[in-house]
Amino acid sequence: xxxxxxxxxxxxxxxxxxxxxxxxxxxxxxxxxxxxxxxxxxxxxxxxxxxxxxxxxxxxxxxxxxxxxxxxxxxxxxxxxxxxxxxxxxxxxxxxxxxxxxxxxxxxxxxxxxxxxxxxxxxxxxxxxxxxxxxxxxxxxxxxxxxxxxxxxxxxxxxxxxxxxxxxxxxxxxxxxxxxxxxxxxxxxxxxxxxxxxxxxxxxxxxxxxxxxxxxxxxxxxxxxxxxxxxxxxxxxxxxxxxxxxxxxxxxxxxxxxxxxxxxxxxxxxxxxxxxxxxxxxxxxxxxxxxxxxxxxxxxxxxxxxxxxxxxxxxxxxxxxxxx
Numbered sequence: 001x002x003x004x005x006x007x008x009x010x011x012x013x014x015x016x017x018x019x020x021x022x023x024x025x026x027x028x029x030x031x032x033x034x035x036x037x038x039x040x041x042x043x044x045x046x047x048x049x050x051x052x053x054x055x056x057x058x059x060x061x062x063x064x065x066x067x068x069x070x071x072x073x074x075x076x077x078x079x080x081x082x083x084x085x086x087x088x089x090x091x092x093x094x095x096x097x098x099x100x101x102x103x104x105x106x107x108x109x110x111x112x113x114x115x116x117x118x119x120x121x122x123x124x125x126x127x128x129x130x131x132x133x134x135x136x137x138x139x140x141x142x143x144x145x146x147x148x149x150x151x152x153x154x155x156x157x158x159x160x161x162x163x164x165x166x167x168x169x170x171x172x173x174x175x176x177x178x179x180x181x182x183x184x185x186x187x188x189x190x191x192x193x194x195x196x197x198x199x200x201x202x203x204x205x206x207x208x209x210x211x212x213x214x215x216x217x218x219x220x221x222x223x224x225x226x227x228x229x230x231x232x233x234x235x236x237x238x239x240x241x242x243x244x245x246x247x248x249x250x251x252x253x254x255x256x257x258x259x260x261x262x263x264x265x266x267x268x269x270x271x272x273x274x275x276x277x278x279x280x281x282x283x284x285x286x287x288x289x290x291x292x293x294x295x296x297x298x299x300x301x302x303x304x305x306x307x308x309x310x311x312x313x314x315x316x317x318x319x320x321x322x323x324x
Contacts, residue, residue: 001019004098004301006061007059008059010049014059015047023102024075027078028077028078030078031071032089032102034098034100036118036322037064037321038066038125038318039097039307041152041311047307057093057094062094062101063096064101068089068117071083071108082105087103087110088120088282089105089107089108090107109124111282120282120285122292122293123282126154133262137237144213145170145213146170150171151171152240155171156292156317160185162186163186163187170189170206172192172202175192181317193222206229211229213235214235216247219246220242223248232258233258237261246263294318296319300321300322303321
């Protein structure tokens with residue numbers, strides 16, 4: 001089969017389309033003929049050799065975590081009636097950017113009639129995290145909610161969820177196009193965090209009281225600045241790291257001010273008690289609660305270009321990889 005392969009740690013140029021052995025599903029796995037797959041920012045950091053403490057992977061490897069396609073074979077302990085179904089699911093480890101990939105059978109969700117595959121895969125991964133954040137956060141109705149990196153795939157979903165919950169939503173992003181998109185998805189106020197003093201604009205938007213809830217998808221210095229606009233007793237999610245790391249904050253200050261902080265480990269389904277499932281994500285998409293915005297779709301030979309677009313902050317919403 002053909003696959004996009006990370007041949008060594010490095011820049012996007014290390015991704016090359018190659019022949020790769022067909023995967024054989026083990027117990028609890030299903031072989032999926034991939035039609036379209038997700039691609040997210042964290043994959044660029046893994047490709048460059050970062051996040052080793054979170055992801056145990058060495059090149060050469062096939063990237064890609066979430067996929068959509070047709071089940072062609074199943075391993076032991078997986079019902080044979082999955083064969084032939086159109087599904088979304090998670091690749092085992094990585095491997096979604098290939099013509100065939102093994103998926104964790106427990107993650108599979110049949111795509112309902114009326115929901116196209118691109119929408120299903122675009123919402124599947126980011127939607128899972130967004131709904132976990134919605135579940136972890138305090139009730140948002142009537143609250144001041146700040147979303148950073150608001151024009152990314154997950155940021156836009158968080159803007160939608162906060163708006164639907166009845167929050168006053170402040171969205172922070174870089175550049176007018178991203179601000180306009182955030183506004184279109186339900187933000188009440190938009191702030192360009194590439195400009196000095198953006199934190200003051202956030203405070204002004206909240207009546208100088210500060211945000212009750214911050215969903216920080218930016219990380220780095222931007223995330224640290226977002227922490228400073230929280231009011232006492234607020235809630236902060238440090239889940240994003242595209243700025244070079246997760247938001248730094250003073251744990252003693254957080255405790256002193258009664259601020260609750262949730263980090264990346266709080267968003268891992270294997271370490272967190274959560275009621276969110278892939279089926280719930282798809283159901284919320286069908287209901288119209290989650291409406292992913294897809295900016296670019298790349299073919300299998302241009303996965304490197306998708307990585308470049310993510311790293312250069314060129315996307316308004318999501319990128320996908322169309323395999324077949």
